[in-house]
Amino acid sequence: MITRPDDASTLATVPQQPLPPAPAxxxxxxxxxxxxxxxxxxAAAVPFxxxxxxxxxxxFKPSSTLLQTPPVWWPPAWTLANFRSLAGYTDxxxxxxxxxxxxxSGFSVVATLVSSSLVAYxxxxxxxxxxxxxFGILIATMILPTWATLIPQYVLFKWLGWLGTFRPLTWxxxxxxxxxxxxxRQFMLGIPSELTEAAKIDGANEFTIYLRIMLPLLxxxxxxxxxxxxxNTYNDFFGPLIYLTDSGRYTLSLAVFQFVQLRGAPxxxxxxxxxxxxxxxxxxxxxxxxxxxxxxxxxxGLRG
Numbered sequence: 001m002i003t004r005p006d007d008a009s010t011l012a013t014v015p016q017q018p019l020p021p022a023p024a025x026x027x028x029x030x031x032x033x034x035x036x037x038x039x040x041x042x043a044a045a046v047p048f049x050x051x052x053x054x055x056x057x058x059x060f061k062p063s064s065t066l067l068q069t070p071p072v073w074w075p076p077a078w079t080l081a082n083f084r085s086l087a088g089y090t091d092x093x094x095x096x097x098x099x100x101x102x103x104x105s106g107f108s109v110v111a112t113l114v115s116s117s118l119v120a121y122x123x124x125x126x127x128x129x130x131x132x133x134x135f136g137i138l139i140a141t142m143i144l145p146t147w148a149t150l151i152p153q154y155v156l157f158k159w160l161g162w163l164g165t166f167r168p169l170t171w172x173x174x175x176x177x178x179x180x181x182x183x184x185r186q187f188m189l190g191i192p193s194e195l196t197e198a199a200k201i202d203g204a205n206e207f208t209i210y211l212r213i214m215l216p217l218l219x220x221x222x223x224x225x226x227x228x229x230x231x232n233t234y235n236d237f238f239g240p241l242i243y244l245t246d247s248g249r250y251t252l253s254l255a256v257f258q259f260v261q262l263r264g265a266p267x268x269x270x271x272x273x274x275x276x277x278x279x280x281x282x283x284x285x286x287x288x289x290x291x292x293x294x295x296x297x298x299x300x301g302l303r304g
Contacts, residue, residue, distance in 0.1 A: 003075050052283070059083070059276045060089075063269030082269035086277075089270070093261060094277070101251040104169050105233040111173040112229045113222055119176045120184035121210045127195055135185075142178045147237070154242065168243040169236070173229075180225040187221035188214060220292075227289055231282060252278045 036184040058066055059073055059082055086092065122128075123135050144196045191214070199209045215222075240254040250258065256274050265272065 008012040049122050055272065055276055055279065058272045061269075063267070066268045066272060076082040078138065082273040085267060086273045089259075091247075091254070092164075092274075094249055097250055097252045097255045100166075100249055101234060101253075104166055104236075104251060105230050107170045108168075108173045108233045109226045109229045111170065112177045113225060115176040117184050117215065117218060117222070120188055120209070121206075121214055123181070124185045124188035125193075125209070125214075126206065132172075138178050138181060142182070157243065163243055164249070165243075166249065169233070169239050177225075179227060179230040180208055180229065183225055184218060184221050187218060191217055223292055227285070227292075230285075234282060 027252060060078045060080070061072060061075040061082075062079055062083070063082060065076065113176075123131060123138075153168070158161055160167075162168050162171075195213055196209050199213055204212070235253060236251070237253040238258065240251045241257070244250060244254065247258070256271075256278055259273055259274055
């Protein structure tokens, strides 16, 4: 190939860019950063995982070692004596406590999803005067402390004759939950309005659009809302403590508290076993639902 003089002069005037230095052998900055990040995350997780470890190993330790000083970090002899001790109490009816808890949680989940989805549809798809003001008031109720409404609610439920029943713990969910309404509304705002407009052109009314179009698309957000409501009602201690008077209606969280109050530290092994039985379902639920929960939150987003 013959290079013309003008091309050669042009090439000579182009500044040559220096080549980047080759990385030193054995140096991996990215790997070191990732390793440091993982180490930091593990160190931050230890304080939160330690109670889980202590409970998981404590249920298999002999009762005499649970309060020993210095602490026994690993069971010297694996035993199920703590569960046998708990089963020896004839007044502890785990079956009734579990059914009561599942009834309250199940009713609350279904009632919340139905009522909250209807309200969220109205806030996201139906235009009416004062819609944004009402939604702002709804959001403001999320920061209202529970103690601020405790006495008025108690007086109201007493006037209705609901004290000692499950109604104060379940029926209020028929009117929706502010967080679930917010979650479902934000998800609905991400659904193209062309879908609902096309359905209206075809003659569908608002309820048909909600039932046939919106609900099938709401499955991720509904799953997230169901998990949150179930966890909140399953863990609820203060509500059953205030409104339930019959020990046969106790929930698991209230039954654990009453068991500790009556037995105290002398039977610490049974207390640990009881606590583990109450905690395990939530741990298993989160383990299997964490991907769905995180994916649902990501899909719902925070759209304005």
